[in-house]
Amino acid sequence: MSEKKKNTVTSKDIARECGVSQATVSYVINNKAGKRISEEKRQEILEAARRLNYFPNASARSIRQQSCTSVGLLPGNNYTNAGFGDTLRGIKKHLDSIGYTLTLLSDDHDPENTEILRYYYSNIICGVIYIAFDNQTIDVKTLEDNSIPYVVISENGVSCRGMEEKKAFERVIFDCVRFCRDHQLKTIRYFTRAINGRFPHNKYDLLMKAIQEIYPECDFKRLTCVTTTDGPDSEVTEPIRRYLESNTFDIALTPNQRFGLLMQRCLLQNDFSIPQKIKHICLASSPALQNAYPRISSLYIPLFDMGFYAAKLLISLVNEHPIKEQEFECRLVHGDTTRFS
Amino acid sequence: MSEKKKNTVTSKDIARECGVSQATVSYVINNKAGKRISEEKRQEILEAARRLNYFPNASARSIRQQSCTSVGLLPGNNYTNAGFGDTLRGIKKHLDSIGYTLTLLSDDHDPENTEILRYYYSNIICGVIYIAFDNQTIDVKTLEDNSIPYVVISENGVSCRGMEEKKAFERVIFDCVRFCRDHQLKTIRYFTRAINGRFPHNKYDLLMKAIQEIYPECDFKRLTCVTTTDGPDSEVTEPIRRYLESNTFDIALTPNQRFGLLMQRCLLQNDFSIPQKIKHICLASSPALQNAYPRISSLYIPLFDMGFYAAKLLISLVNEHPIKEQEFECRLVHGDTTRFS
């Protein structure tokens, strides 16, 4: 199963090589203060370590220190449509700076979170970072029952247990509705999907809230495509197409990259003109939306910063030295699909 | 820095609870053969382990067994445009099945591979999986010098040290050129970029090879956009636009998602018609290309299978029980941009 690694050099080897004890090697390698080892020995030890490629065995250190220096990451299914890379870079940047490691967990359906429990209690990870864009629901009950530290990154910002829900996304949704109001876009259609009869996110609720507060006189409707997991595009495009045959409206709102692109397909097939007669904002963040033609108006989300802070927050929870909360701001980025002339 | 974990239950606790020795607990937990422990005791131990949430400490086990059960992953910058999620799922599927863990490494510029060396010699990882789509160059010299097992996943398939270069991508490029030939697409333009004067991939070479072999009479040219890292879209679109003003041709080829989408923008702005007068194949795999309108003809790459096999191959290298080579097939997927009527 798991084989021996060849030529492992240990602190004992360095100690023998330099004629000192293992303790001294440990002190030097870890730059332990207050040990006053002769500068000459110190250099000799560092030199030997470099020459022999000595790195302290992480498991041995972890076992001895009763510590755990890896963080679990649950990426959701956000690889493609949410600047996943930026988020990851933010997370890694902080973890690297404190010598922590990032362990990838599975997103496969696992309602009991058995994988997380196993990783946590085996001391492989000390906590979990969830990426939950597209207002994916995540089930943190098991984590809370087991007091496993976790943080959640979403469009709303970064939050953890006991923290007030963040609202960056809610604010930008308000901006979108305000945009509609200010430009007399009166009939608004939100296209979303129900998968196995359930709605996979709550963007609709936020929209409703924003509309009731600042644009109650508009004509707003949600249109639902009934989809199956990994179903074909036509599950989405057919209902939209049929709706467009006998209806028109001022602006379409879509919840994610896939919907945004497919909606554009239907709109353009129906009536190709720029500026589009029917406007469109995709309530998601993704480079593809900005690269498409016409450029699809969508959102900017500060993913790198959110990743960085999420890592920091999680470690602070693990160490029980809480850091202060941080707010993030999303932004409506106008492409071609909200242009008027 | 790293805090104690509370309430850690160890095999000693289980042993005390059940009135047996640690050895017996270990035998039962690991289902050690040939130990003939009374069924009653075995059940009692398993029950206690479950009740107390006992999981063997992974570090202790690793140190004792001189083993390392995590694999490093270098994702390249393939989060957005290459079905990264599928590849990852394939990798995880195999690793999960053998109890290995996946550790995420950084893609930040690190020419000496110091991070990999440190992770490897600290016994955090036993090998490395590279994801190198878009024919990204990777530098494996340090790994080879240090005999660190690694495998590389690219459009061509999965390969490792000493393995003949795979050619799945080369074959599909031939298919593309054959398509051009069979449909009398005579003037072919390949649009790519040079970043800081260097070409980031070798798709051009493969194209040249295919053209020389099966379609030498065509009129083929590479057009280069000079770009900077993270430069604006106009670095790409402006040269293309200018070229389109005074030139026409039969088919455009583009190397990746971003180029594919930006090329479409230029083509459509120039002359919106379906079928397009100028055809287009994007030599990449990405859901966004298939969701865009018009659907962009592009490639299918069996990413899940490739990830799965890559994990299997890497572990086989680590354990020095090589498994046999496996070929993969890519496929040209026709969207709207290669339609004729």
Add this chain to the structure above:
DNA sequence: CTGAAAGCGCTTACAG
């Protein structure tokens, strides 16, 4: 059939 003991590589309190 089961347990006492050694030992993996490391760090650290303690002795000198």
Add this chain to the structure above:
DNA sequence: CTGAAAGCGCTTACAG
């Protein structure tokens, strides 16, 4: 100023 020794949690060869 430096080293011998204990001990982290586990597995396994060996003794009974």
